[in-house]
Amino acid sequence: MQLQTNLQLDRVFQALSDSTRRSILRNLVKGERSVSDIAKPFDLTFAAVSKHLKVLEAADLIDRRKLGSFQMIRLNPKNLKTADQWLRFYEQFWSVRMDALKTLLEEKE
Numbered sequence: 001m002q003l004q005t006n007l008q009l010d011r012v013f014q015a016l017s018d019s020t021r022r023s024i025l026r027n028l029v030k031g032e033r034s035v036s037d038i039a040k041p042f043d044l045t046f047a048a049v050s051k052h053l054k055v056l057e058a059a060d061l062i063d064r065r066k067l068g069s070f071q072m073i074r075l076n077p078k079n080l081k082t083a084d085q086w087l088r089f090y091e092q093f094w095s096v097r098m099d100a101l102k103t104l105l106e107e108k109e
Contacts, residue, residue: 015059
């Protein structure tokens, strides 16, 4: 189970490592979109957008369904929550350091 969770988390962070994919996710917050609607704001080929969608789908960050001849894409935020939980664990380490830095800077004033 842990290995599967780690692999899924790796896929999520890989998907989020690209600014185009992050933009696609941000646009999907507004609701379900067709692949052609998703592609419109980008200066990319349809094939390139499709590759980005496949990465997002492999990370289970989007769901795809057919509506007639259209492929409809919607956000699946479940795995974003998993990534957020992973990051929150490490927040304690940088929060302590930021608090210490703040204290040090206040002492220098």
